[in-house]
Amino acid sequence: MQPTPVRLTGEFDPSAACRGGCARCGREHVLPVGPARAPALDLFERLTREKRIDFEAAEPDPRFSTDYLFGEAGGQMFGVLAARDRSGATVVLKAFSGQYNSVWDVDGWAPPLLDTARFRADTFEAEQRIKAMGREIAGMPHGSPARDLLIYRRRQASAALMQEIHAMYRLPNFRGETVPLPLAVHPAGNPPTGTGDCCAPKLLGWVATHGLTPLGLAEFYFGRTNRSGSKEHGRFYPSCLDKCGRILGFMLCGLEGA
Template identity: 80%
Template sequence: MQSTSIRPAGEFDPAVACRGWCVRCGREHTLPVGPARGPALDLFERMEAEGRIDFDAPEPDPRLSTEYLHGQAGGQMFGVLAARDAQGETVVLKAFSGQYDGVWEVDGWAPPLVDTARFRRDTLEAEQRIKALGREIDGLPPASPARDRLVRERRQASATLMQEIHAMYRLPNFRGETVPLPLAVHPEGNAPTGTGDCCAPKLLGYAATHGLTPQGLAEFYFGRTNRSGTREHGRFYPSCLDKCGRILGFMLCGLEGA
C-alpha cells in the first residue's frame, strides 16, 4: 500500500485536539495537540508498514489486519495521547474508536469505558427482541395498523436500551470523580449512539484512572473514505462535537490544576 503523509483536514484550529463544556464547573475545557502529533505520525506509519494493529502478538490475528479498514466497513479513527506520569516521564497511549472488526479490546490499546462482559450479558435479550420486532415489521404490509404499532414498540425498545447502555459507561475526570455517562452529558438529554466509544474518551479515561496527566492528543483517520466523505485516509481530525464534545468537558475537568 502506498504511504500517505498524514495532514490536517477541514476548517478547524489545528492546535486544539478536543473541547467540551463541563457540566460540573460550567466552563469549556480544551486539550491541545501538543506533543501528541509526533507519536501519532509514528503510529500511522507503523500501521501502514505492518498492516496490522496487534503489533506485539507472536501470531497475527486476522481480525486485526488493516485490510479490514480498506474494505466495505470503511476506515476508523485512531488516537494518541501524550501524558506525564508521577515521575515526570512521558507516557504515550493509543486507542481506536469503537470496536475493531468486532473486537473490543486489543493488547497495547486503551480499553473501552464500559465493562464489555456486562455489556454483552445485559444487552443480549433486548437486542434479540429488537431484531425479532424488525423481522415482524418486515413481514407486514406498509402503513398497516399492526406494522405501525410494532414500529413504535421497536423505537421505544431501542431508546430504552440505549439509555441502559449509556448508564453502564463510567466517565472519570481529573478531579478524581467518576459518574455514569448520562450525568456528564452537556447539554442534558439523550446522547447519540456510540458516545463514549471514540478515541479521546478512552484515552482520557485511562489517563485519569492511572495517575497520568495529559499533555496533548492527536487523532487521525485510517482506511477507506467514509460514506459522507468527511473522513479521509491520512488526515488529522479534532474530536467530534456531536458525541465527544458532549462529554469531554467533564472528562477534562481538573486537568488545568494537574
C-alpha cells in the same frame, strides 16, 4: 488492496485537539495537540508498514489486519495521547474508535469505558427482541395499523436499550470523580449512539484512572473514506463535537490544576 501510502496531514487548530462544555462546572475545557503529533505520525507510519494493529502479538491475528479498514466496513479513527506520569516522564498511549472488527479489547490499546462482559450479558435479550420485531415488521403490510404500532414499540425498546447502555459507561475526570455517562453529558439530553466509544474518551478515561496528566492528543483517520465523505485516509481531525464534545468537558475537568 491498500492505497499508496500517504503522509499524514490535517488542517485544524492545533491548540484544540479536543474540547467540550463541562456538565460539572459549566466551563469549556480544551486539550491541545501538543507533544502528541509526533507519536501520532509514528503510529500512522507503523500501521502503514506493518498492516496490522496487534503489534504485541508474536503471530499476527487476521482479525487485526488493516485490510479490514479498506473493505466494506470502512476506516476508523486512531488516537494518540501524550501524558506525564508521577515521575515526570512522558508516556504515550494509543486507541482506536469503537470496536475493531467486532473486538473491543486489543493488547496495547486503551480499553473501552464500560465492562464489555456485562454489556454483552445485559443487552443480549433486548437486542434479540428488537431484531425479532424488525423481522416481524418486514413481513407486515405497509401502512397497516399493526405494523405502525410495532414500529413504535421497536423505537421505544431501542431508546430504552440505548439509555441502559449509556448508563453502563463510567466516565472519570481529573478531580477524582467518576459518573455514569448520562450525568457527564453537556448540554443535558440523550447523546447520540456511540458516545463514549471514540479515541479521546478512551484515552482520557485511562489516564485519569492511572494517575497520569494529559499533555496533548492527536487523532487521525486510517482506511477507506467514510460514507458521508467527511473522513479521508491520512488526515488529522479534531474530536467530534456532536458526540465527544458532549462528554469531554466533564472528562477534562480538573486538568487545569493537575
